[in-house]
Amino acid sequence: MYLASFTFTVAVLPVLLLCYYFIPAKGKTAFLLVCSFLIYAWGAPVRALYLLAYLGFDYGMGLLLEFARPHRTTSTFLLGGSAVLQVAVMTTVREFAAAGGLLFPFGIAIYTLQGLGYLIGIYRGRHPASRNFLHLALYLSFFPMLYAGPVVNYLEFNEQMQKRQCNIICLSEGLALFIQGLAEKVVLADTFGYMFRELRAAGSLSMLTAWLMTISFAMYLYFELLGYSEMARGLGKAFGFDLPKNFNHPFFTPSITSFMQSWNITLLLWFQTNFRHFLFGKVEKKWQKYAVIILTWVFIGGFYGMRVQFLLWGLAIGVLVTIEQLVIAPLLNQRYLLGMIYTALLMQFVWVLFFAENLTEVGYVWRTMLGFGSGIADQNGLYFFTSYIALILLGLYVATDLFRNISDRIGTTAFGRAVDRLKPIWHGLLMIFCLASMLYGERAAGLWLLL
Amino acid sequence: MKEHKRHHQMVVTIAAVYLVVLIGTIVNIVRSGVTWPEQADLTNGTWAQAVEEQLTEHLGFHDSLFRIKSRTDLFFGEKMVQGVYVTDDMLLEKLYPVDASPEQMAEAPNRFFEQTGVPTFLMLVPSASAIYEERLPANAVNAEQKELIRETYAATANGVRCLDAYQALAALKNEYIYYRTDTHWTCYGAYAAYKNAIQKMGFSAVPYQRYVISHLTPDFRGDLYERTLYGGVKPDMLDYYIYEQGGAVTSVKAYDADGTEHDRGSTLYDMQMLRTDDKYRFYLGAPCAKLVIRTNVESGKRLLLFKDDFADCMVPFLLQHYSEICVVDLGCIEDISAVDTDGYSQALFLCSVGNWDKQ
Numbered sequence A: 001m002y003l004a005s006f007t008f009t010v011a012v013l014p015v016l017l018l019c020y021y022f023i024p025a026k027g028k029t030a031f032l033l034v035c036s037f038l039i040y041a042w043g044a045p046v047r048a049l050y051l052l053a054y055l056g057f058d059y060g061m062g063l064l065l066e067f068a069r070p071h072r073t074t075s076t077f078l079l080g081g082s083a084v085l086q087v088a089v090m091t092t093v094r095e096f097a098a099a100g101g102l103l104f105p106f107g108i109a110i111y112t113l114q115g116l117g118y119l120i121g122i123y124r125g126r127h128p129a130s131r132n133f134l135h136l137a138l139y140l141s142f143f144p145m146l147y148a149g150p151v152v153n154y155l156e157f158n159e160q161m162q163k164r165q166c167n168i169i170c171l172s173e174g175l176a177l178f179i180q181g182l183a184e185k186v187v188l189a190d191t192f193g194y195m196f197r198e199l200r201a202a203g204s205l206s207m208l209t210a211w212l213m214t215i216s217f218a219m220y221l222y223f224e225l226l227g228y229s230e231m232a233r234g235l236g237k238a239f240g241f242d243l244p245k246n247f248n249h250p251f252f253t254p255s256i257t258s259f260m261q262s263w264n265i266t267l268l269l270w271f272q273t274n275f276r277h278f279l280f281g282k283v284e285k286k287w288q289k290y291a292v293i294i295l296t297w298v299f300i301g302g303f304y305g306m307r308v309q310f311l312l313w314g315l316a317i318g319v320l321v322t323i324e325q326l327v328i329a330p331l332l333n334q335r336y337l338l339g340m341i342y343t344a345l346l347m348q349f350v351w352v353l354f355f356a357e358n359l360t361e362v363g364y365v366w367r368t369m370l371g372f373g374s375g376i377a378d379q380n381g382l383y384f385f386t387s388y389i390a391l392i393l394l395g396l397y398v399a400t401d402l403f404r405n406i407s408d409r410i411g412t413t414a415f416g417r418a419v420d421r422l423k424p425i426w427h428g429l430l431m432i433f434c435l436a437s438m439l440y441g442e443r444a445a446g447l448w449l450l451l
Numbered sequence B: 001m002k003e004h005k006r007h008h009q010m011v012v013t014i015a016a017v018y019l020v021v022l023i024g025t026i027v028n029i030v031r032s033g034v035t036w037p038e039q040a041d042l043t044n045g046t047w048a049q050a051v052e053e054q055l056t057e058h059l060g061f062h063d064s065l066f067r068i069k070s071r072t073d074l075f076f077g078e079k080m081v082q083g084v085y086v087t088d089d090m091l092l093e094k095l096y097p098v099d100a101s102p103e104q105m106a107e108a109p110n111r112f113f114e115q116t117g118v119p120t121f122l123m124l125v126p127s128a129s130a131i132y133e134e135r136l137p138a139n140a141v142n143a144e145q146k147e148l149i150r151e152t153y154a155a156t157a158n159g160v161r162c163l164d165a166y167q168a169l170a171a172l173k174n175e176y177i178y179y180r181t182d183t184h185w186t187c188y189g190a191y192a193a194y195k196n197a198i199q200k201m202g203f204s205a206v207p208y209q210r211y212v213i214s215h216l217t218p219d220f221r222g223d224l225y226e227r228t229l230y231g232g233v234k235p236d237m238l239d240y241y242i243y244e245q246g247g248a249v250t251s252v253k254a255y256d257a258d259g260t261e262h263d264r265g266s267t268l269y270d271m272q273m274l275r276t277d278d279k280y281r282f283y284l285g286a287p288c289a290k291l292v293i294r295t296n297v298e299s300g301k302r303l304l305l306f307k308d309d310f311a312d313c314m315v316p317f318l319l320q321h322y323s324e325i326c327v328v329d330l331g332c333i334e335d336i337s338a339v340d341t342d343g344y345s346q347a348l349f350l351c352s353v354g355n356w357d358k359q
Helices: A006-022 A025-041 A046-067 A072-100 A108-123 A133-141 A154-163 A168-201 A207-238 A256-261 A265-280 A286-304 A308-332 A336-355 A359-369 A379-399 A402-410 A414-421 A423-438 B002-032 B046-058 B062-075 B102-116 B146-154 B166-170 B187-200 B223-228 B271-275 B279-283 B309-313 B353-358
Strands: B084-086 B091-093 B120-125 B160-162 B212-220 B236-242 B249-255 B261-263 B290-295 B302-307 B324-329 B346-352
Touching: A006 A025, A006 A168, A006 A423, A006 B002, A006 B046, A025 A046, A025 A133, A046 A072, A046 A108, A046 A133, A072 A108, A108 A133, A108 A154, A108 A265, A133 A154, A168 A207, A168 A379, A168 A423, A168 B002, A207 A336, A207 A359, A207 A379, A256 A265, A256 A308, A256 A336, A265 A286, A286 A308, A308 A336, A336 A359, A379 A402, A402 A414, A414 A423, A423 B002, A423 B062, B002 B046, B046 B062, B084 B223, B091 B223, B102 B120, B102 B146, B102 B160, B102 B346, B120 B146, B120 B187, B166 B187, B187 B236, B187 B309, B212 B279, B236 B279, B271 B279, B279 B309, B302 B309, B309 B346, B346 B353
Parallel strands: B120 B160, B120 B346, B302 B324, B302 B346
Antiparallel strands: B084 B091, B212 B236, B249 B261, B249 B290, B290 B324
16 A cells, blocks of 8 residues: 555544554554554555565574674674575565566565664674564564655664654654655656656657656656655654654755765665675775775665666766766865756756666767757647646755745744744645645556665 | 644644545445445455545545646646646647557458458548647647548558548538537537538438537536536537438347347437436447447448447438448447448448547
8 A cells, every 4th residue: 555545645544543542552563563564465465475574584584693693604694695585585576576566565675675784783783683573573564664765774763662752742743744745745746757757758859858857757756755755754753753864855965975965865874884884894995995885876776676777877876976076076165056056967867867768768868958859849848848837846946945944034033933823724735735636646656666 | 832732733633634535535435335346356456456446536525626636737837637638618638649550540441341342431530639739738749630540541441431521520620510528529520520421422411401400408518527627618518410301210229249139219319318427428328339220211221330439429410321220339349340241231430539549
């Protein structure tokens, strides 16, 4: 069941919250676990088997790893074996189940990462293996996080689980955040996704169309992932968890490095601790360090899917980040505006790698974007530009942190207080608009990324 | 304490929105019932999909919510709702390229003619958005139909005769030939195409003046309205044409795909349909695999008509020339070679280009 479906938002969520708040504290963890499994298995119970298999494996392997910790070779062998096994299973399942569509065990990439992080944590002695199956199970299967993250560290989640609170503040802040996330998904991401698919289906491109297409794709992907992450944070909060932010306004950052540091933050953090520092922490030579950075990015690309273009996307990011640190950084120093323009333009070219079907398409779109295609503007481009310019501007505005700046600045004035007082009304109206947007069924094609 | 109050207000507001929508949904479900798809299966995801579809359909305040969204979009520059261009004068469906080559489109009549030798005619009807291209929003992209019809006609075998509808309709584009809120043509549009075609089929058309035109309902809102729920376009008028001195229907028999016969008396028209959402079905009743219409016309000619729903309002004109018309709905049958062709003097394939992919 997807979070942005009527089944979840209208039928399940109210019942879930109502039950959760009335259940005695002792039973809450078990209740969340049962609900997570039911929601995950909804309509396709076979999915739950994958999750159960992963859970059982990680629980057993965690205990085994802890037991074998004094023997370095054995535990290294165990960890390496389970890493290879899990990644192999994940890749196969994603490849084969993708064709089936409905039965795809969504979130498989996310719980694989979290499980692996948990095992690595035990191997490195960061935390003991979990004796409590319930806690580990909830960590890996907590349903809000399975759609697009955030990817949380076991220690952090466990701590949250212990000190979790349930009060009216959590509930109201959580619901507000959930509605914001829902709006980002169904109002912005769905329309950008529709625009992107229509433009791409048109076949021939002009320069305007090519730019509109990449912009709509970047916006679509951003709001899709952001929306699901924010919904997860909102639900987490309503259940008393404080999940970390996954995106921090990546657009309009002054360099590609900082763009990527604000994009899917928790994922990057996972790869830095569990991949880069863990496997290559002792690398000393400068060129080796950069090679490791590039390799990390290729793996992050692989997380989005085992397709050549994702790996290429990762490679491109890695190379660009390296070049930036070696050559461009001194040039951009203190020149924020220049940096912003350079990042925004270059990133549009990089996104083409992410969505293109093959290298021919990449070449074609790049050429067209540079003006070597069929003309500057065509009918299709003009039509979409005039139809969606308001949406693009709204998207860009939401993607910046101007919202926050303005609300900070007016916060203390009388006007600011009035706006703040009306917050419940805004959110009620936003909720109504979200439900209205969800009725546009044809636009809400399911997740394009199979995470 | 003040801070607490704010949080209470937030929770209460959102809960109120929920409660209203939930009650609305329950009322809708109780009122109209749930139509459950038979193939829904608990284990392969189709069941969950059916739940979602039912919830979407019966969501409380569905139409008002839909209008909130579509009106907001239109206000901010969008020119289309659910694949339909919204203009002040009429709703025009966006046309996508047909997923078939001209050769594939001409294949059915070609093969039919080859196998049976019955004189065969083909008429491809353009969509309103192809005739009214200039009424589309600026720069709107629309698949082209005129050229496609021409190429399909060129791809027909010798012996299959093609009947023009495009030119006949385009010449009358200032008249009321297409509904404003429906994809179909009006009776007048159908008459224009009929007048042009029937001569090539060997008859002389009944002059327009001989018909008495009755209005059925002045507030017909068709399928495009159902899709967009856009009330800004003037509703349509459903007419029917009566030719008092002409031939009359003597019997109408409908057959299901499995051959079961239903007697529909001696009239084509189905008044019941005017009380449903699908008022256009008035002309030929509910769709069925085969419909045999007998008339008191003494020409002795029998017509085999392969059609989609565009032909529905053309049939009353055609029956002035034939003692029997057998109407075969291309949307309801699998294979046209199973149709009994014995004794038919002519066959007509009448389809709209816009419907092609739907069949």
